[in-house]
Amino acid sequence: MKTQHKTPNLDQLESGPWPSFVTGFKRLAEKNDMMADLLGQLEHSYENKKGYWKGGTISVMGYGGGVIPRFSEVADKFPASAEFHTLRIMPPPGLHYDTDILRKFCDIWDEHGSGLLALHGQSGDMMFQGCSSENVQGAFDAINELGFDMGGAGPSVRTSMSCVGAARCEHSCFNEAVAHRTVMNSFTDDLHRPALPYKFKFKFSGCPNDCMNSVQRADMAVIGTWRDDIQIKQDEVKAFVQTRGRQYTVDNVTSRCPTQCMTLNADDSISIDNRNCVRCMHCINVMTKALSPGKDRGVTILLGGKRTLKIGDLFGTVIVPFKKLETEEDYTGLVELAETIIDFWAENGLEHERCGEMIERIGFATFLEGVGIEAEPAMLAQPRSNSFIRMDTWDEEADKWKQRHAEKAGVK
Amino acid sequence: MISDNMKYVRDAEGYIVQPADWDENFARKLAAEEGLELDDNYWSILCFMRGYWQQNNVAPDVRHVTRHLVEAHGYDKKKAKQHLFELFPYGYVKQACKVAGMQRPRAWSTG
Numbered sequence: 001m002k003t004q005h006k007t008p009n010l011d012q013l014e015s016g017p018w019p020s021f022v023t024g025f026k027r028l029a030e031k032n033d034m035m036a037d038l039l040g041q042l043e044h045s046y047e048n049k050k051g052y053w054k055g056g057t058i059s060v061m062g063y064g065g066g067v068i069p070r071f072s073e074v075a076d077k078f079p080a081s082a083e084f085h086t087l088r089i090m091p092p093p094g095l096h097y098d099t100d101i102l103r104k105f106c107d108i109w110d111e112h113g114s115g116l117l118a119l120h121g122q123s124g125d126m127m128f129q130g131c132s133s134e135n136v137q138g139a140f141d142a143i144n145e146l147g148f149d150m151g152g153a154g155p156s157v158r159t160s161m162s163c164v165g166a167a168r169c170e171h172s173c174f175n176e177a178v179a180h181r182t183v184m185n186s187f188t189d190d191l192h193r194p195a196l197p198y199k200f201k202f203k204f205s206g207c208p209n210d211c212m213n214s215v216q217r218a219d220m221a222v223i224g225t226w227r228d229d230i231q232i233k234q235d236e237v238k239a240f241v242q243t244r245g246r247q248y249t250v251d252n253v254t255s256r257c258p259t260q261c262m263t264l265n266a267d268d269s270i271s272i273d274n275r276n277c278v279r280c281m282h283c284i285n286v287m288t289k290a291l292s293p294g295k296d297r298g299v300t301i302l303l304g305g306k307r308t309l310k311i312g313d314l315f316g317t318v319i320v321p322f323k324k325l326e327t328e329e330d331y332t333g334l335v336e337l338a339e340t341i342i343d344f345w346a347e348n349g350l351e352h353e354r355c356g357e358m359i360e361r362i363g364f365a366t367f368l369e370g371v372g373i374e375a376e377p378a379m380l381a382q383p384r385s386n387s388f389i390r391m392d393t394w395d396e397e398a399d400k401w402k403q404r405h406a407e408k409a410g411v412k
Numbered sequence: 413m414i415s416d417n418m419k420y421v422r423d424a425e426g427y428i429v430q431p432a433d434w435d436e437n438f439a440r441k442l443a444a445e446e447g448l449e450l451d452d453n454y455w456s457i458l459c460f461m462r463g464y465w466q467q468n469n470v471a472p473d474v475r476h477v478t479r480h481l482v483e484a485h486g487y488d489k490k491k492a493k494q495h496l497f498e499l500f501p502y503g504y505v506k507q508a509c510k511v512a513g514m515q516r517p518r519a520w521s522t523g
Contacts, residue, residue: 056425057506057516064474064503154505155473189490193497195474195504346475 005040037078066150088125088151093177112139124161125151154194162204163211172206173224173297197349208279226294236290241268304356314356321378427516434513461512471514
């Protein structure tokens with residue numbers, strides 16, 4: 001057993017009101033030398049205000065990514081944590097595990113790694129942190145044996161995320177797990193063998209609450225929505241108003257509607273002008289018994305969300321305002337759309353350029369033309385307040401749009 | 413730095429430091445270290461990568477190599493990538509770039 005390093009700086013982190021990762025590290029360090037030296041290196045970093053990790057090239061047989069190599073630059077001082085690689089492992093859709101699997105993960109990691117697991121990292125993966133170069137293949141084989149696969153790293157399709165969805169949430173508007181699994185199974189090669197300009201992330205949120213933050217983070221966000229009216233149970237509305245009071249309902253429900261499309265009537269019922277509803281979900285979230293998403297449910301698909309790199313943060317832009325996701329054909333359509341977009345981006349994206357950044361560079365109209373999608377009014381960002389929208393040929397364009405939709409619907 | 417007869421200077425992970433110093437003997441030596449035996453399939457890829465480097469002074473991306481395989485050998489795009497990973501089972505950056513005498517790509521899997 002290794003002598004524990006003195007960690008006065010890290011100890012301070014344990015003094016606050018919340019549980020600290022330092023306590024967990026110390027517990028692991030009692031039986032694992034790698035963790036003992038990791039604590040030593042971390043304390044050393046805190047003293048000098050410098051990080052001492054560098055990357056490298058580590059992979060497992062048949063894969064081009066999925067392992068995040070970390071080599072210590074102060075290995076002479078802390079030899080046991082000289083190699084501290086991370087394995088990214090893809091979680092199941094909706095993060096559904098049973099305790100048996102989680103225990104097996106812990107056993108595998110005690111045997112092959114440091115014992116330190118992060119569920120889940122920012123990428124959505126299970127992060128098995130702290131593995132020596134020698135043990136990477138053995139650890140992956142054991143995890144793979146349980147039916148789990150490597151996650152994405154490098155310029156590739158990345159590990160996807162979906163919300164808990166229909167399994168536990170009444171707002172769910174499509175089968176998130178099936179969509180997630182279908183898409184990921186179609187892009188396995190692009191996930192494990194990095195060959196794209198940069199990362200590409202899919203995320204699936206069951207309703208516009210967007211619990212996966214897909215608008216901000218996913219290159220392709222699939223978000224549940226509905227195209228008919230919000231379902232209202234007026235007796236539950238009345239019960240809500242009677243319990244909480246009219247003033248409370250006005251202050252916390254109707255007046256918080258961003259488009260002011262709700263009215264609380266004199267008889268304590270609610271009217272909604274559904275045409276002006278922007279799916280903010282606020283009323284549905286606060287009156288869970290009384291209001292729920294409509295019955296004609298599907299998804300909205302957005303493209304190009306990302307955090308800062310070449311240019312600042314971008315939110316996703318609508319490319320498909322509404323799509324049903326029920327039949328096998330619908331799922332195939334979703335996969336084909338993603339394939340077309342990824343192919344176009346792979347051909348036209350620059351090195352280290354996210355899809356959204358490419359769209360900014362070449363222009364949205366050029367992008368739509370490139371992937372064969374027709375322009376829709378729903379693609380406009382902030383249509384109600386955008387002063388850059390030109391209205392001079394609005395009526396003619398609207399007529400063309402109506403005609404295109406009529407043709408699609410088979411009406412002449 | 414590791415030096416091979418003072419001619420090929422390599423970094424700590426075995427990548428060549430000066431890509432211009434690369435030659436075919438060095439490629440054979442590196443391939444042997446990776447457990448690979450170079451045949452025409454490998455040379456087609458390595459020659460393309462060297463040509464790309466000479467023209468652009470940067471290592472080509474995997475997608476450039478797969479495009480080369482599509483154009484030169486008539487593979488479809490998916491088959492081309494599969495072929496590449498059959499030849500280099502531990503990946504393009506770890507094996508192909510090293511054997512072809514590219515500097516270690518800086519963007520490797522940093523997250």
